[in-house]
Amino acid sequence: MTGTLYGLGVGPGDPELVTVKAVRLVRACPVLAYPAPEHGDSLARAIMAPHLPGGQVEIAIRMPLSAARFPAAEVYDAAAAAIGEHLRAGRDVAVLCLGDPLLWGSFIYLLGRLAGRSRVEIVPGVASPMAAASALHLPLAARDDALTILPATLPDARLEQALRDAESVAIIKLGRHFGRVRALLDRLGLGVDARYIEHATMDSQRVLPVRDVDPDRVPYFSLIIVRRGAAVAAGLR
Amino acid sequence: MTGTLYGLGVGPGDPELVTVKAVRLVRACPVLAYPAPEHGDSLARAIMAPHLPGGQVEIAIRMPLSAARFPAAEVYDAAAAAIGEHLRAGRDVAVLCLGDPLLWGSFIYLLGRLAGRSRVEIVPGVASPMAAASALHLPLAARDDALTILPATLPDARLEQALRDAESVAIIKLGRHFGRVRALLDRLGLGVDARYIEHATMDSQRVLPVRDVDPDRVPYFSLIIVRRGAAVAAGLR
Known part of the structure; x- marks a missing residue:
């Protein structure tokens, strides 16, 4: 009898944006696992911290800054092996996932390694867009609108295509790509329709006009939403 | 001193997929409002029911089946007027929103009518895709993938464009459009990559192979996710 692997979305940052279900399940699991930087604290764990009962075994999945030295696949192999050992011993394991587990989440890589070997239950979470x-206070989509979410790592041509085709586009994970994305938006005349936010729902949340953002200080957890045309809240009748 | 207008995402159906924040706020509001069919119960209210303290004033925003007789704009005008009266009297009002309030939610139309007249706080929710x-257990997006979410009401050419461009596409609100969407997927050779689900996370949830779905019995709350190519869980290393 193996344990259950839980993938729990913990939402975008505010510990109150965790679901009732994720809170119930995380409290019942003897083992936690979560992504973490090479050094320092895990954001996913910090979000869930107010809800933890204490006394749980914890596995920090630490991702080195330099993938050359220790590639991601090896990190996930090792984490899946450690988690798999607990599951085989009959212990349930809760993997904490920023936002939603299956939306650009590292849980995907654990699922790929552990699926089929034990029961899996995935609890969706509030996604950052x-x-x-x-x-x-910006409507993302209404009526016949399409919404596209895509990472800023994509080349200009792909971002431009999405901006042309969808009424709403969320460009996520801006970080060092911000300057290039802003230049693209300016070139397309979309700068005025673009809204910038970093660390949404965290204590450190900041909303800035796109033109006022310092491209050298844009964090990874930041995004721009472009709502094409005039279909904003006030106009929706 | 006016009350606060809260837009509370209640998630996709499972009452446990409500956030801790939405539960706290709904309990503190003397007035609730929620979308409802012309006759019968409101799904948004049913999802939140286990968390309600009782004794709250309730405003059911009933949408007639025939928009010809009583157009949606009039329904929202009347609802905004009723809600606005409570806000002006200093009472906080919680509007319950299926899924996320700003993602194809009727809250958008209330926000358009009430923004600027009182404090507004919006609590995001778990969205159905x-x-x-x-x-x-299907990864929605990883690495440089793009995700497009769009309603099945859109014409074939627009759906085809999204299916061609994005690695993951969620086609929502299938209902009577299912047959047309399935024919399009078959024509594009994407039937095998498509997954169908109705009433996700509700007691009535059903997962079926796309080819086995009876197009005459597809509910409004159903969707197809097409994950292009072979980038599924097992392949993500």
Whole structure:
């Protein structure tokens, strides 16, 4: 009888944006696992911290800054092996996932390694584009709108295509790509329709006009929402 | 001193997929409002029911089946007027929103009418494409993938464009459009990559192979996720 692997979305940052279900399940699991930087604290764990009962075994999945030295696949192999040992011993394991587990989440790589070997239950979470829209009071999509979410790592041509085709576009994980994305938006005349937010729903949340953002200080957890045309809240009748 | 207008995402259906924040706020509001059919119960209210303290004033925003007789704009005008009266009297009002308030939610139309007249706080919720992916154990997006979410009401050419451009596409609100969407997927050779689910996370949740779905019995709350190519869980290393 193996344990159950839980992938728990912990939402975008505010510990209150965790679901009732994720709180119940995380409290019942003897083992926790979560992504973490090479040194320092895990954001996913910090979000869930107010809800933890204490006394749980914890596995920090630490991702080195230099993938050359220790590639991601090896990190996930090792984490899956450690988690798999607990599951085989009959212990349930809760993997904490920023935002939603299956939306650009490292849980995907654990699922790929552990699926089929034990029961899996995945609890969806609040994703950052929705959290950002709520903070900005900006409708993401209505009626026949399409919404595209894509990472800023993509080349200009792909971002431009999405901006041309969808009424709403969320460009996530800006970081060092911000300057290039802003230049693209300016070139397309979309700068005025673009809204910038970093660390949505966290204590450190900041909303800035796109033109006022210092491209050298844009964090990884930041995004721009472009709502094409005039279909904003006030106009929706 | 006016009351605060809260837009509370209640998630996709499972009452446990409500956030801790939405539960806290709904309990503190003397007035609730929620979308409802012309006759019968409101799904948004049913999801939140286990968390309600009782004794709250309730405003059911009933949408007639025939928009010809009583257009949606009039329904929202009347609802905004009723809500606005409570806000002006200093009473906080919680509007319950299926999924996320700003993602194809009727809250958008209330926000358009009430913004600027009182304090507004919006609490994002778990959206149905993420809930569906969790139920299906299907990664929605990883690495440089793009995700497009769009309603089945859109014409074939627009759906085809999205299916061609994005690695993951969620086609929502299938209902009577299912047959047309399935024919399009078959024509594009994407039937095999498509996953169908209805009423995700509700007691009535059903997962079926796309080819086995009876197009005459597809509910409004159903969706297809197409994950292009072979980038599924098992392949993600």
